[in-house]
Amino acid sequence: MTGTGIAPGTESRAPLRVALVGYGLAGSVFHAPLIAATEGLTLDTIVTSNDERRDQARTEFPDVRFVASPDELWTRADELDLIVIASPNKTHVPIATAALKAGLPVVVDKPLAGTASEAHELAALAKDRGLLLSVFQNRRWDNDFLTLQQLLAAGELGDVQRFESRFERWRPQPKGGWRESGDPTEIGGLLYDLGSHVVDQALVLFGPAVRVYAEADVRRPGAEADDDTFIAITHANGVRSHLYASATTAQLGPRFRVLGSRAGYVKYGLDPQEAALREGKRPAVDESWGEEPESLWGHLGAGDSPLTGGGTPVPTLPGDYPAYYAAVTTALREGSAPPVTAEQAAAALDVLEAARRSASEGVTVEIPTENTQSAQSTPSTEASA
Incomplete structure (x- = not known):
């Protein structure tokens, strides 16, 4: 592993497959469009149980898949390369924890957590698993x-x-x-x-x-x-x-x-x-x-x-703003540091x-x-x- 969750030598592979958790304001306005605009990324799955939001997403991303719960992602973790968490703040820590334990790199919308201690715990888990963990500070x-x-x-x-x-x-x-x-x-x-x-x-x-x-x-x-x-x-x-x-x-x-x-x-x-x-x-x-x-x-x-x-x-x-996901893609491919680290998020917290x-x-x-x-x-x- 490269410290990101993506194996070395993958630069020539197909685009990295992204699952987006949440399609409210953060997911629909910021993350989905920026992911779709990033060379090397493809929006594979959106997690939402809201039918209106599914219809909204399908209009712009007709090939995207939908699931109702993040738990449905972990059973097919080998089909995904990155989890982006744009759900309500109180869900950030539990979903990020589950994603990292499933072996998946993670981007979390700000704030990463409710406390600095939780942010440090997530950072330690990501480091232990050799996975990227970054925070969307656009x-x-x-x-x-x-x-x-x-x-x-x-x-x-x-x-x-x-x-x-x-x-x-x-x-x-x-x-x-x-x-x-x-x-x-x-x-x-x-x-x-x-x-x-x-x-x-x-x-x-x-x-x-x-x-x-x-x-x-x-x-x-x-x-x-x-x-x-x-x-x-x-x-x-x-x-x-x-x-x-x-x-x-x-x-x-x-x-x-x-x-x-x-x-x-x-x-x-x-x-x-x-x-x-x-x-x-x-x-x-x-x-x-x-x-x-x-x-x-x-x-x-x-x-x-x-x-x-x-x-x-x-x-x-x-x-x-596109520079953020471009840097995330580089970090996943090359094992470099993410554009915003969990430790930086902890300092802000x-x-x-x-x-x-x-x-x-x-x-x-x-x-x-x-x-x-x-x-x-x-x-x-x-x-x-």
């Missing part, structure tokens, strides 16, 4: 995030002092469902939903967290889970990240505001890829995939405001757990030193304060 391939990484690598901001990241929406009426459930077993609320994205991005950019403070509120009438959340992270290198996740924002702030010793970068607007996928657009046939108009470019400068025409416009790099405790108890929470040694990438020297 926001690492957002257009603004890729652009900010490029600016940091070039030292354009100098030493970064503060990173502000907002994932804000205006949804005054709760939609209901498990994502907004107040039942802790559902792992709902924005802290673990959008918070998973903003925390992961902060750790990738600026390294391990050593201290966390958070506020998590339930603002909307009838809401059960947090819908307006703020997380403050102090990183080991001294950078401070201020992260916002909200469904109650009547006026949206900048997606990124990054302040350094030399300059700052301000960027408004969300990456266009999710909206494109929701509209039925597909990366394999859209030559302008991930691109945004010049009017949405961020601005780089010092002592001025982009709202008054200050700063230098920075062309936004195209977003590239350490922060989310600390944030939940901070918000509940009104305290600042220290992250144990041993927890900061896990696998978030180290930022460039100039990006470190």
